[in-house]
Amino acid sequence: MSTESACDFLAPPGRARKPRHRGLTVASDKAKSIADAHSYIETVGDIIDHVKMPDHVGIMWRYSPDWIRQKNAVYAAAGIDTLPGGIPYEVAAVQGKVPIFMQRIAELGFTGVEVSGDSIDLGAADRIAAIRCGTAAGLKVFTELGKKFPEKPLDPVEAIEMARHDLEAGAYLVVVEKSDVELVIANKSDTLHRLAEGIGHDKLIIECGPGANRFEIAKWLIAEFGSDVNLENIDIEDAYLIEAMRYGLNRAVDYNYFHAYQDKQLPPFAGG
Numbered sequence: 001m002s003t004e005s006a007c008d009f010l011a012p013p014g015r016a017r018k019p020r021h022r023g024l025t026v027a028s029d030k031a032k033s034i035a036d037a038h039s040y041i042e043t044v045g046d047i048i049d050h051v052k053m054p055d056h057v058g059i060m061w062r063y064s065p066d067w068i069r070q071k072n073a074v075y076a077a078a079g080i081d082t083l084p085g086g087i088p089y090e091v092a093a094v095q096g097k098v099p100i101f102m103q104r105i106a107e108l109g110f111t112g113v114e115v116s117g118d119s120i121d122l123g124a125a126d127r128i129a130a131i132r133c134g135t136a137a138g139l140k141v142f143t144e145l146g147k148k149f150p151e152k153p154l155d156p157v158e159a160i161e162m163a164r165h166d167l168e169a170g171a172y173l174v175v176v177e178k179s180d181v182e183l184v185i186a187n188k189s190d191t192l193h194r195l196a197e198g199i200g201h202d203k204l205i206i207e208c209g210p211g212a213n214r215f216e217i218a219k220w221l222i223a224e225f226g227s228d229v230n231l232e233n234i235d236i237e238d239a240y241l242i243e244a245m246r247y248g249l250n251r252a253v254d255y256n257y258f259h260a261y262q263d264k265q266l267p268p269f270a271g272g
Helices: 034-044 056-062 065-077 086-094 098-107 124-136 156-168 178-187 191-199 214-225 236-247 256-261
Strands: 025-028 050-053 081-084 112-115 140-145 173-176 204-207 231-235
Touching: 025 236, 034 065, 034 236, 056 086, 065 081, 081 086, 081 112, 081 140, 086 098, 086 112, 086 124, 098 124, 112 124, 124 140, 124 156, 140 156, 156 173, 156 191, 173 178, 173 191, 178 191, 178 204, 178 214, 191 204, 191 214, 214 231, 214 236, 231 236
Parallel strands: 025 050, 025 231, 050 081, 112 140, 140 173, 173 204, 204 231
Antiparallel strands: none
């Protein structure tokens, strides 16, 4: 996509350009075709940093290696990194096949991988070993904190310690599971703020989807952490809406871009 703006005379709000380390958008490609991938690159490729493919069964058993490589190549040509969802890693973990899984993910053209334990009991030693195995395969390793069905909220002290160990082992980013984000919001806790302060805003990425409440969660996260919060699990067709929310130019955030102009006189009309 061209860097020339259609309305280059209008000053946009501050927003880091790609490649960036803050304000990352990780979009979910849910069983999209290769033709779909080309279409999304045309319209939102400039605002997506990573594409996550959460079609777990498809990645593991339904699609051919060549098809997956072709799709990853399409995203790579647009400067977009790719990774599968965390469930394939967890399947490999329970089957005792993590090393070959990491090699295969790299061979398929993915640039990243997720090491998670949100559906299994992943011991600390196995977690660190998996991170190192992924980085040895040349992959950017995303690790995840939390559970899909948490029995209690994340303990911020334990979470910070785990995240630091992950990063020391070579993890690229630490992800917070959406279910735990929902608990933070419901309980009005400061867990995410403490995590961000404990490991750094640029190393923390927070899931706002999937689900019907994804925009409400994104609104809360942008309000709490600013427009450059790192967000994950955004449906690729929603990427433009999340970007508009970051700018304050969407109904979901009450068009708060204009709040700064309330009760102020508009500049004189410059007609011609």
